[in-house]
Amino acid sequence: MKDVQLEKPGDFDAWRSAARRLLAGGVAPEEVGWRVGSAGASLFGEGSLPRSGAPVNLPRELIEVAERVICHRDADVPARLYRIIWRAAHDKQLLARGADPDIDWLRKADKAIRRDVHKMHAFVRFRRLGEEAGRECFVAWFEPSHRIIPLAAPFFQRRFFGMDWAIVTPDARAIWRNETLTYGPGGSRDEVPDTDVVEEQWRTYYGAIFNPARVKINAMRAEMPKKYWRNLPEAEDIAALVAGAEARAERMREAAVSLANPLTEKWRKPVPEDDAPDDVTTLEALARAVDRCKRCPLHCSATQGVAGEGPKRARIMLVGEQPGDQEDLQGRPFVGPAGQLLDGALAEAGLDRRQLYLTNAVKHFKFTPRGKRRLHENPSAGEIDACRWWLDKERALVKPDLIITLGASALRGVTGKSLSIKSMRGTVHPLESGGQLIATIHPSFLLRMPDKLRAASEREAFVADLACARDLAA
Amino acid sequence: MSAKPILEKLAILADAAKYDASCASSGTVKRDSTGTRGIGSTEGMGICHSYAPDGRCISLLKILLTNFCVYDCRFCINRASSNVERARFSPAEVVRLTLDFYKRNYIEGLFLSSGIIRSEDYTMEQLVEVARLLREEHRFQGYIHLKTIAGADPGLVALAGIYADRLSTNVELPTEAGLTSFAPEKRPETIRKTMASVRVGESGAIEAAKGRLIGKARPPRFAPAGQSTQMIVGADAARDDDILKTATNLYSAYQLRRVYYSAYSPIPDASSDLPPLRPPLMREHRLYQADWLLRFYGFERTEILEGAKDGMLDLAIDPKLAWALQRREIFPVDINRAPRELLLRVPGLGTRAVDRIVAARRLGRLRLGDLARFTASVKKLLPFIVTPDWRPGSLTDSAELRARFAPPAEQLALAL
Structure with a gap:
């Protein structure tokens, strides 16, 4: 042995x-x-x-x-x-x-x-001793269950670097002074002042933040066991707060509802009129009206209605499907990954994005929530048709010579019919309302393609469609 | 107004702030006062410095800058038409209180909100000014949570994100109908836009951080503890299904760290169109459990509400158990062989227990007696699991299984 x-x-x-x-x-x-x-x-x-x-x-x-x-x-x-x-x-x-x-x-x-x-990190309560050479000095008495001073003290050093402090426990003490942490023998409660000037404020706060209508004493005691109470100044108030809680809650419930504060009318913000008719005489007013649109339920979950963007006299209008995650957050069309791909393709085709009017067939983002992401969902024919009202207004204001539709939803938005891109692509179609139409794919189609080679050739075809539009509008 | 002593203001403005459930101080970056030689630190995990008799943690100094408000939200004690006593702190007073409390180790930092005075922008500016004073004038490194005022200029929100650890915008009520009737000045789309501007600020900061490799300047971190929101439960007619639907939308769209559910609690001087009831605490609790299932247990909202009546969660038993009772064909599962995702669906097993079981079973088969080391509720597991020495037999499909877990009727009545 x-x-x-x-x-x-x-x-x-x-x-x-x-x-x-x-x-x-x-x-x-x-x-x-x-x-x-x-x-x-x-x-x-x-x-x-x-x-x-x-x-x-x-x-x-x-x-x-x-x-x-x-x-x-x-x-x-x-x-x-x-x-x-x-x-x-x-x-x-x-x-x-x-x-x-x-x-x-x-x-x-x-x-x-x-x-x-x-x-210990939570329940140490410092009391102020005074000030020495411009540094405030604090001291606390604490009774941990185990001999944890060396484990707990570094936290206080990281947190209270700019003041001097000491924590005294029955087994040991930690002292932070002159930017140095030292340990010493245990001490007694008498070394620490009885109170602190701020304690009255703290106890006032503790009483006021407590909601007497939802007393849950066991939940409190589970996290703040009674053994700590004797060193917590606020704990002295617990008994009185609990005793008075039911009566206070009852008074709140029973108190007769009083008349509205006479100052109310003076302060109150006027409630914005919701049923004012939409002003769609300019693109700016239209954008504001789109944001308020409730023609279909999509507005319930999306952040905002995203109207088109571009010069009022644009010769070419580009119509996409709907705003995506980034477009929905930023309130602008084609700013997400598909928008970046489009920017590259436009540049390659010799088109200047600033000269085009870019918009979508549907103005609100349709998605399925999945954890911390939103998965894009195709708009239904009904949603596209409901939103055509806005697209038609945009077309009437901009009067483009040429509309490029990106993807099937855009094609339906412009023509009102479910047509296949395949059958429409490669030809220029006259539009009943005047102007011409070119149908091509949506850039997000390229993003989703797993086959890199095919994606590259599809992208070439996409750029060719855009270049064709450029030549037509020239 | 300015003559009111600080103690009186504190009582009024803390009382006015207590209906905001959040007091979290976690999830932010690690930093301390060593470099600044001032005070303050954050350690990633928050600290609850005290607990009130309502069981809620007190981590932050949670106050309003003022409880004057131009809005008239029916459920709010500070609404314009309320006769509650009013007060207003100056930014300097809030700074002083925060530092005094912090130096005595009462708090982790500040959670500052405000009634709307003058305009949304003015109010937001005042909140940002307090945070700026703390950070710039006092080198304060503690936690700051600022309320973002819905409808405030995105530039101000971006500034708030530079000083604050966390931002929050409350959606208040889960449905548009509820908001329209109870908070006439608020618009759900305005609230969502403000949340979107926080998320845009966040992703901008991430982009800037990526660019740091070539850039010189350290990018300003943006609200490192993210954003959160709160919904009031039980003030309007919204069902749990509506509440969880709104929550899942918000989590996915704005990457919220937390959605808080706050049981509507009767307020003094209540508006006449609200229920003067006890707060539905059990309903609030069940919603939190459902929220956890969504975020950490791989549940879909529709699954959680599979057996629900009228879109409401069962108050008598927890939502995971309620789901398991609906889907008994999946059970029992073999503790030693089931994949992690399936173990997470076993009533009585939490994420930590599952992780430890998965680690331990690699080194040898686990028997029923071993499970007590991983979970406190082996009895709850019994109908749903198989071990080499335990098979539930007909227990899994027994008609009395629900009664085994549901509390006796009189307790249920108390919960309602």
Whole structure:
């Protein structure tokens, strides 16, 4: 039997160096007796061990967990940890064995420590001591469940770099002064002032933010156990707040509804008129009217109605299907991936986007939500037909010589008929309302093509259609 | 008005802010005060510094800049026609309170909202000014959540995103009909546009970050904790189905981090057209559970409402269990062989338990006794799982299965 004497409880370095040597010496956990306290001067009692041995590789995660769990107050922690690293040295998968009793204990102990640290970060309450050389000084008294000061203090350093502070606990203290963190012995509550000038404000806030209509005391106590209450200034008010809650809530429910505040009419913002007829005499007014459109249910989910964009006297009008995700967010047509592809194709065909009027057959984005994305959905014939009212107004205002339809929906939007692009493509069609029509594919069709070679040849055909339009309008 | 002492203003403006459910301070970037030599840090995971007796966490100083408001939303205590006492903080007072509270470790930061005064733009400017003062004049590195005022200029929203960790725009009511009748000045499309401008700001910041490889200047981070919203539950006639439909749309369109569901709570001096009821807390709870199923468990909205009556979730049992009872042909599933996606559908298994089961079963078959190490509710699992030493037999299809889980009738009455 080897006796190991650790001078201080919760000292990870001492435990680690002892454990290392025991491990190197091949000492099984059953053969070690761990003791804590400053009884003996030497680390090892009876049997001597090699000063050092071949290093044993352990998973990094295990070392990190052990560094936390050593702070646990249970007396058998050093022994249990040694048994676990002994087993881990012989079983590489040990940590993943969630059903193993040792690992189960380790996880629970680690969880308890991390929770204790987290609660310390949350529930320390500083009180102001004064100011020294332009730096404010604060001090707090806290009683953690375990010996976690070294685990919890670095957080306060990161957070309160610009002030001096000390946290005193029964076991140890942490002091941040002159931009240096030091540790010292435990202390007592008397070292910390009884109150702080801001506490009255804090307690006022605590009382006011509480909603008496939804008392859930158990939910509060689960997260803020009573053991912490004695060091929380606001906790003094809990009893009174709970006692008065039902009466306050009842008063709220029963209070007669009072007359409207006489100042209401003076303050109130006039409610915008919704039923004003749409002004469609200019493109600008039309864009505003499109945004308010409720002719079909698509407006319910989309961000905004996206009208066309371009010069009033554009010779060529480009009609797409509907706004996509980016168009819907930005309120402009053809700014998403398909728009970028279109820009490239236009440039190649020798067309200047700024000279064209770009719009869509349907003005609101139709989609299916899927997690954090919106999947494009084809508009129905009914939706295209409902939206034709707007497209016709745009056509009447712009009076283009040539309309290029991109995709089947655009073709239906312009012609009112379900025609196949294949049958229409490659010829120039006269339009009843005047002007001509060229039908081609939608650029998103190219984006969706998995076959790169085919996509390249399709893109060439697309650019050729645009070039043909350029020649026609020239 | 300015003569009101700070304590009185604080009581009024915190009371006015408490109907906003969110108090989260998580999800932002890691930063601390080492470089600035000031104060403040964020660690990714938020901290709840206290809990009120309503069980809600107090993480941020959650206040309104003012509760004067030109809007007249029926469900809101601060509506123009309400007789509630009014107050207004100056930006400097909010800054002072935030720093005083922060230095004493009461809070993670500030959640600032406001009634609408003068105009949407003016109000937004005031909120942004508080955040600017904290960040620029006081080198404050803590968490800031700003309410974005629907309809405010996108330029102001972009500025808010530079100072704040999180932005939120409340949709208030899940349906357009509800909003039209209860919040006449608000328009759902205005709210959605404001959310869109936050998302556009966000993606702009991501693009800028990508360009950093060649550029010199560090791009301004934009609201690193993203945006969230809140819907009031139980004030209007919207069903759970409507609520979840709106939520899924919002998650997908604006990549919200969170949608908060807030049980409508009677307010003093209530408007006469609202129910003076106890807040439907259980309904709120079920909606949160459903929201989690949507986001972390691979459920579709339609699945969650499969067995629902009139588009409402079952109040007596949780939505995953309700779904499982509808789809018993899928169960029991083999704990040692079922894919992760299927384990996630087992009532009583959370995401963490599933991950640990998947890791542990690689090293050896799991028996029933082992499961207690992964979940607290082995009893709940029994009808739905198979292990080498357990088969539920006819239990899975038993007609009494629902009764086994549903609380006795009198408790149900209490929940309503």
